[in-house]
Amino acid sequence: MEEHIYNNFNPTRCNLCFTRAVDRRLALPDQKVRFCKGCRLIGYCGEQHQKDDWKSHKDFCRAVTKILTLKKIDHIIEVRNENETVIGGTRRDLECAISLAECLIISMLQRKLRQHEYTLLRFPNVCHVCFEYDMSKLKPCTECSQIFYCSEEHRLEDAGKHTRWCEMYRINMLLDADYPNRLEAFGSPKNLDAFKLTRFPANTFELVNLAYGVDIPRRPETVKDFNDLKFVSNYSHISIILYALNVTFMTEELQTSLVIYVVGAEDEIVYFDYNTCSMIFTFMPQIRNVIIHFIGPAISSIKDEIELNYEGARSIRMHYHKGFFHVLEPLEQMERPQIIVSYNCGFHEHIDSNKDTWTHTLARLVRFVNIPIVFTSYTREEACQDCAIIYSIGKRSIKKKELVFVKRAIDNPYKDYKPLRNTDHMDGCDELYYSNGYLSMVISRVP
Numbered sequence: 274m275e276e277h278i279y280n281n282f283n284p285t286r287c288n289l290c291f292t293r294a295v296d297r298r299l300a301l302p303d304q305k306v307r308f309c310k311g312c313r314l315i316g317y318c319g320e321q322h323q324k325d326d327w328k329s330h331k332d333f334c335r336a337v338t339k340i341l342t343l344k345k346i347d348h349i350i351e352v353r354n355e356n357e358t359v360i361g362g363t364r365r366d367l368e369c370a371i372s373l374a375e376c377l378i379i380s381m382l383q384r385k386l387r388q389h390e391y392t393l394l395r396f397p398n399v400c401h402v403c404f405e406y407d408m409s410k411l412k413p414c415t416e417c418s419q420i421f422y423c424s425e426e427h428r429l430e431d432a433g434k435h436t437r438w439c440e441m442y443r444i445n446m447l448l449d450a451d452y453p454n455r456l457e458a459f460g461s462p463k464n465l466d467a468f469k470l471t472r473f474p475a476n477t478f479e480l481v482n483l484a485y486g487v488d489i490p491r492r493p494e495t496v497k498d499f500n501d502l503k504f505v506s507n508y509s510h511i512s513i514i515l516y517a518l519n520v521t522f523m524t525e526e527l528q529t530s531l532v533i534y535v536v537g538a539e540d541e542i543v544y545f546d547y548n549t550c551s552m553i554f555t556f557m558p559q560i561r562n563v564i565i566h567f568i569g570p571a572i573s574s575i576k577d578e579i580e581l582n583y584e585g586a587r588s589i590r591m592h593y594h595k596g597f598f599h600v601l602e603p604l605e606q607m608e609r610p611q612i613i614v615s616y617n618c619g620f621h622e623h624i625d626s627n628k629d630t631w632t633h634t635l636a637r638l639v640r641f642v643n644i645p646i647v648f649t650s651y652t653r654e655e656a657c658q659d660c661a662i663i664y665s666i667g668k669r670s671i672k673k674k675e676l677v678f679v680k681r682a683i684d685n686p687y688k689d690y691k692p693l694r695n696t697d698h699m700d701g702c703d704e705l706y707y708s709n710g711y712l713s714m715v716i717s718r719v720p
Contacts (some may be wrong), residue, residue: 619659
């Protein structure tokens with residue numbers, strides 16, 4: 274089976290059922306799943322779907338089975354058989370075992386793991402407390418169907434911690450990866466007068482509900498609700514820009530034009546379409562012209578410029594610059610920005626290594642005085658590191674100015690609300706995370 278047929282692959286359900294049974298997906302968590310007798314990692318509703326999936330699964334399964342045989346172990350997480358068993362150990366023990374298993378399987382396959390294979394390894398079905406892997410002993414959480422316990426004692430022991438994440442696990446389990454198509458139902462955003470609003474919307478749900486005159490619930494229950502949640506999430510990127518302009522009172526200062534830099538841009542450019550961009554005019558009706566510069570080495574080969582026209586009265590021009598900002602900025606003429614944004618920035622990832630490019634780019638960005646620099650991060654740990662990096666670079670790069678944090682690593686109410694499972698088992702702060710999960714904002718000021 275081709276990789277794309279796994280619609281948001283999940284190791285705790287039969288993914289073929291999920292892909293094919295669109296009309297009854299919400300009933301699938303109650304489905305009994307039998308696990309592959311070879312790798313013991315992937316589950317199916319029955320023999321036929323296991324046969325249907327074998328073409329896609331067999332290479333991975335055979336590699337895992339061979340390791341189990343050679344090591345004389347019952348489960349891949351016991352691959353460190355020269356040490357004590359992972360059962361009853363620490364999360365670090367589990368992380369080390371998974372990392373070792375990943376290396377061995379890649380070596381045996383002689384290729385990188387496919388996304389669903391990586392997911393199988395990173396999220397084995399084990400007791401959330403002691404890492405017991407005997408499926409005959411494990412029972413899933415009745416609410417989310419994703420977290421397992423080997424006993425009622427361990428379920429109660431973990432209840433306080435798991436409650437925080439349970440609803441996110443449920444959404445992660447049931448949310449498919451299809452692009453939402455809800456405009457037929459919602460129509461176009463209504464023409465709001467931003468200056469009559471008593472306050473800016475508190476989150477993306479409120480923003481979309483207000484703009485479209487709908488009432489999308491925060492907790493999805495029906496298939497329609499899940500589609501609506503994806504629809505709301507499409508407005509995360511533009512909502513962050515509007516929120517930052519509102520927090521810095523620039524919505525009142527701006528006149529008829531707005532220039533935006535999106536630095537380190539990658540595939541998020543798809544979220545800037547005719548409908549999402551119209552939100553700028555919905556909440557800032559005085560704006561007539563918007564220029565967005567997407568800048569980054571990972572931008573796909575597309576047109577140098579795209580223009581969106583709104584009834585001939587307003588327009589958005591989007592320019593695409595493939596390369597690093599610190600290289601392009603001295604060479605290409607770009608209008609001075611009124612706001613700079615970097616989504617899921619990852620400033621910290623390659624700092625002090627030969628892959629680091631953000632140091633030079635940030636050194637140039639912080640020189641823009643009185644221009645908000647907004648950046649988002651996946652997890653709190655990453656957000657704190659990203660803040661530390663930009664502050665350190667700012668201290669070295671700007672003279673006679675100071676870098677002021679308007680927001681520092683806050684839980685972003687304008688995040689993408691599709692929860693993702695965190696592959697870092699050691700990260701207790703964010704067991705699951707969101708795209709644009711945390712938000713920070715800095716401004717260079719003259720003291």
